[in-house]
Amino acid sequence: GRVVLDGRSGSFELTPSEQLLYDRRSGEGRIVRVGDAMCYSIWKDDVILFRDTPLGEVLETLSRWYDVHFEMTQLPPQPISYTFTTDNTLLDNVLHEMELISPVRFERSRSEIRVSFR
Structure with a gap:
């Protein structure tokens, strides 16, 4: 299959395994x-998938998907990347799973989620 997208600067024709950065x-x-188109389309099946994804990118993605704000007041003591798949799409459960596999802690308040490190 293919998809054609029309934008201000012209038309873009996408084939399988292609992505438009607009x-x-x-x-x-x-x-x-x-590289792996499944990573970009699996969300439609209510599955969350990260492969060797840095913490900052994971938080950006979750922020966009769940319309929440993450506040990180300090940098992690070492770089943290995530590789996991879950079909448990409740945000609190996803954050709990992340806490189980890394030295990260999440604390929710009304307007944001604070990120700290153990």
Whole structure:
């Protein structure tokens, strides 16, 4: 299959395993080939998948998916990356799973989730 997207700067034709990186402000886009397309489409089956994904990127993704704000007041003592898959899509359960496999702690308040390290 293929998909054609029309933007301000022209048309973009995507084939399987391709992704469009599009800048709304400038209207410019570029097509990139993704290594594992399943990682980008598995969300539709209510499955969360990260493969060797840095903590910051995981938090950005969760922030976007769950419309929450993460507050990290300190940097981790060492780089943290995640590789896990879960079909448990409740945010509290995902955060609990992350706490079990890494030295990260999450504390929820009304407006944000504080991130600390053990």
